[in-house]
Amino acid sequence: MRARVLVTLRPGVLDPQGEAVRHALGTLGFAGIEAVRQGKLIEIDLARSDPAAAAAEVREMCEKLLANTVIETYSIEIA
Amino acid sequence: MRARVLVTLRPGVLDPQGEAVRHALGTLGFAGIEAVRQGKLIEIDLARSDPAAAAAEVREMCEKLLANTVIETYSIEIA
Numbered sequence: 001m002r003a004r005v006l007v008t009l010r011p012g013v014l015d016p017q018g019e020a021v022r023h024a025l026g027t028l029g030f031a032g033i034e035a036v037r038q039g040k041l042i043e044i045d046l047a048r049s050d051p052a053a054a055a056a057e058v059r060e061m062c063e064k065l066l067a068n069t070v071i072e073t074y075s076i077e078i079a
Numbered sequence: 080m081r082a083r084v085l086v087t088l089r090p091g092v093l094d095p096q097g098e099a100v101r102h103a104l105g106t107l108g109f110a111g112i113e114a115v116r117q118g119k120l121i122e123i124d125l126a127r128s129d130p131a132a133a134a135a136e137v138r139e140m141c142e143k144l145l146a147n148t149v150i151e152t153y154s155i156e157i158a
Contacts, residue, residue, distance in 0.1 A: 006120050024144055032126035041085050041118035047111030064107055
């Protein structure tokens with residue numbers, strides 16, 4: 001069972017990486033880009049086969065390690 | 080219109096960040112983790128309102144800047 005965790009900075013937290021990407025895209029000639037935010041994608045292959053239990057376990061991983069919940073939020077997708 | 084780009088390392092490319100996360104999760108007591116891969120999430124707000132045109136433009140951004148296609152693959156989701 002595969003879990004996909006998306007970790008993004010909370011709205012209002014400065015995102016210099018995203019800003020750099022936005023600037024670089026503008027330099028390359030792409031117009032009409034309003035905002036770019038950069039985050040992390042973490043794919044986890046789990047031995048568990050129960051989706052609900054897997055989601056609960058991954059949520060615990062996020063709280064303990066994968067996300068800094070002071071400045072980041074996360075979402076979990078189980079496939 | 081928001082585009083979500085997920086950039087991941089190609090299978091077979093060494094992923095030390097993912098390995099470090101897997102090891103850390105094991106140290107924290109999480110069992111049954113078979114693999115962890117870490118990638119990038121890039122969210123782009125576009126002025127365009129045509130989904131097909133937006134997807135084509137974002138694909139071009141990926142090829143030119145966002146992904147290193149020698150070692151990375153990407154997927155695009157338009158919302």
